Amino acid sequence: MPRQIPYIITNEACERFSFYGMRNILVPFLISTLLLFIPSDQRAGEAKHVFHTFVIGVYFFPLLGGWLSDRFFGKYNTVFWFSLIYCAGHACLALFESHLQGFYLGLFLIAFGSGGIKPLVVSFVGDQFDQTNKKKAKVVFDAFYWSINFGSFFASLLMPIFLKDFGAAVAFGIPGILMFIATIVFWSGRKKYVHVAPEEPSKDSFTRVARTALASAAPGQSRPGLTVALVGVAAALVSLAMAPSWGFVIAACTALVLLMAFGGIGTSMQLERARGKHSDEAVDGVRAVLRIFIVFAMVTPFWSLFDQKASTWIVQANDMVHPTYEFLGWSFSFVPAQMQALNPLLVMLLIPFNNIALFPLLRKLGIEPTPLRRMGTGIFVSALAWVVIGTLQVVMDGGTPVSMAWQILPYALLTFGEVLVSATGLEFAYSQAPASMKGVIMALWYLAVTVGNLWVLILNAGVKNDSVSAYIATTGFSVMAFQMYFFAGFAALVAGCFALYAMRYKMVDFYRKEPDPNVCYGTTPEPQKA
Template sequence: MALDHTEGNGPLPRQIPYIIANEAAERFSFYGMRNILTPFLISTLLLFVPMEDRTGEAKHVFHTFVIGAYFTPLLGGFLADRFFGKYKTIFWLSLFYVLGHACLAVFEDNLNGFYFGLFLIALGAGGIKPLVSAFVGDQFDKTNKNRAKVVYDAFYWCINFGSFFASLLMPLLLKNYGPSVAFGVPGILMAFAVLIFWLGRNKYVHVPPAPPNPDSLTRVARTALLARQPGQGRPGLAVAVLGVVGAVVSLLMSYSWGFVIGACTALVLLLAFGGIGTGMQLERARGKHSDEAVEGVRAVLRVLIVFALVTPFWSLFDQKASTWIVQANAMTSPVLNVFGWEFQVLPAQMQALNPLLVMLLIPFNNLAIFPLLRAIGIEPTALRRMTTGIALSGAAWLVIGWIQLSMDGGTPMSILWQLAPYALLTMAEVLVSATGLEFAYSQAPASMKGSIMAFWTLAVTVGNLWVLIVNASVKNDAVMGHIENSGLSPIAFQMFFFAGFALVTAIVFALYAMRYKMVDNYRGGNGGKPAQVAQ
């Protein structure tokens, strides 16, 4: 059924400003510390590592931290959906978040203390990340659901407002005042974010945790996998068991791969093979579970395929804070004169381009590009936007790879050359990430809002896992031999590899998107069931 645009245009919930202000301050704190993490590791904390290995070790620590920050949403989603609800889970995990920032500021020269701070930030930032997005959606129902897209765009705009100023200021604080101040300021902003969120506590819509559900995703999946049918085997169960075996092997290989790679790969294998196996035998769950429950699981499995296809985008996007900074360190930085003020751009400050462009591109898309597409008969649906975004991320890495080739050839390159790939990658982010928040909430069944948003953030974990795997593979003699025969430097080879990875994924994503049927899972004002909507 096509979406009726004359409905759902009710007033904006008055509690939204508290959530958006909280998110702006929280994102300042997160990106403030994240954007100076790689430079700090290289220049200060990892001085005991040989110079030739220090950059690689810093990238490994950075992407391990990002994996942690986007892995813990599974815990946050579970706690909120089953026990405490979104508000209480967000509030209490935010306190761990504040404590983590304090550890970074205090233990600037203590490796274990600093890493413990990163762990607490990963726990807090990751635990609340899917819940805040879902909490925004909870404030809407079918009477004003059309306002949700505007709020999600404003939500994302404010995230980048905080990130922009953090990207500009934190490198300067690190350079001029040292790490204790540079990591302490984000901690103060996080404490402020918690205060703002608490002040709105009596105005929010509080959706209670879901009671134990006999038709939950895991119970329906277990029934489907274990059910027998006369004269038939259980191929789905065999596939799921294969995933378990692969997960065990991955954990056993953690000694040589590293625990993070081993554990994350194990989880990916369990989810992938378990999901495939469940899909193969899902019809066997009918009778023991309601048709609505079975179809709900089918919908979740289809959403998870979309999420899986987004993971290559994140492997490209998050390297702007590691690989792109490493490249910028080797580029020339001209002195700029803006209205009589002379300044030299620091490599880490280039990341400020990303949130600045986001703040410009979101209104530009909504006011110009999308209306133009509709005028010529092309509806910019969520899946079409995401397809285009994945392709643009690949294009950004083709440009960054060309820059690296020029540098490898001895041509001095200004840091300003990174403007072009930043612009392409930021447009990709707007089309994939901002859209993904809206898509994830709208497609999630009511009892799994927090968990499905956690799966969305898990895509970031898997994307960064690809980075760790590729970086580890480059250390292999056979792979290095192949790279040397290609005539490319290792870093240039990786850049073009990731570009091709994203472009191939964009094609696969487009093919899958053509078959995907969107659903509408916003709260019903009168208890109505989710409706299918035109794609």
């Protein structure tokens, strides 16, 4: 085993503890402490808005980190310097626990730092292997993914207790200390790492092929693809102009979605015009990415459901009965934020269960659990989780006390959906895209999480509209119950569309057929947890 690997694994475990430690107590802290100046009936909605804006930043800034690493500084330097920014953000949370602007600055710095290193650590692990030890890479990546869930589990279990018993400065300070330790450990291995220098951008990169396709004119033909792309630009500008009424984050993210959607459609319409100016492999690669883009677009509703377990579900748990348990004469009860610990615990149980029991059983029954089938099923199962959570809310709204233990069922369903979607998504995408386009795929995967959280912000903003509120009142549901059922229906509808698209999708195989001495093999990308 390369001697530098323990530094990276330890760094990842500490970093994930720090991230999930602060993330999973963010909404309870905002509601109970920082947003007390807001009327109580609006406090939960504002806390959810802040939380999902933060998550949007975490999954948007990987674009910047990946670009800086690939073009200028390399993986190690980029990870190290962004980690220092990350540490500064944690310090702000601990120091400015009662100062709104200072606390929000801390959230921005954490989103900037965490997002900046997110696309790099996995590939940095892969850089440490060569042809002589590539068989050991899978062991390391298994340990890497388990370290994520290990850190997440204990952070989710312990930090709510520290917030409750010792206050925000301690609860946010401990994750900061862990992030500082993570940075020191990572720095300590600097002389042992394999450092891969940044490369010059390829003339056959995704953006250059797309630009050529849109700009190219064919004899006797117009440029309909360019027209569609320009319509997207105009729509994006209109979206940005709505920032004063929509809010900057919603307007900017919507503008990005419009640019990507219309730009992708326009590029696909004229892509063949790039042949001859770029290699056939590059043109086919862009077409493969555009097909994967549609798959990722239909995965965005899953992320809107998944990330709300740390916001909407905690808000619901606050109003539930918190049962007390006895164990060896010791009495204890869980606080709402501790329910988050169920997710990493179930992930560590479900992944081996699926691989050892469920998938082999399905194959014996003649059902092949292909990546697209797994992902579509995962979206649908996540919708079922929200049907359950919405039903619990309806019972509570009717005046019947409900134990927080009932949330175990939707947590189990949502985590099962996560394993099917998240742990499968990159496996599918990497098999469908050529090597030159895999960096684009990683960027699109993170942007799917950003867009998923955008849907949450849009719906939360929508229910504040008087006409929308009046309509919800006619349904007989509370606003929260209506939102829960809406998200369930949204995901179920998309799962149906996903199934139809999957039936027409023609699988290709872009795995390398022959060994390449310049490439590190055996490194599967990390299944991304939100």
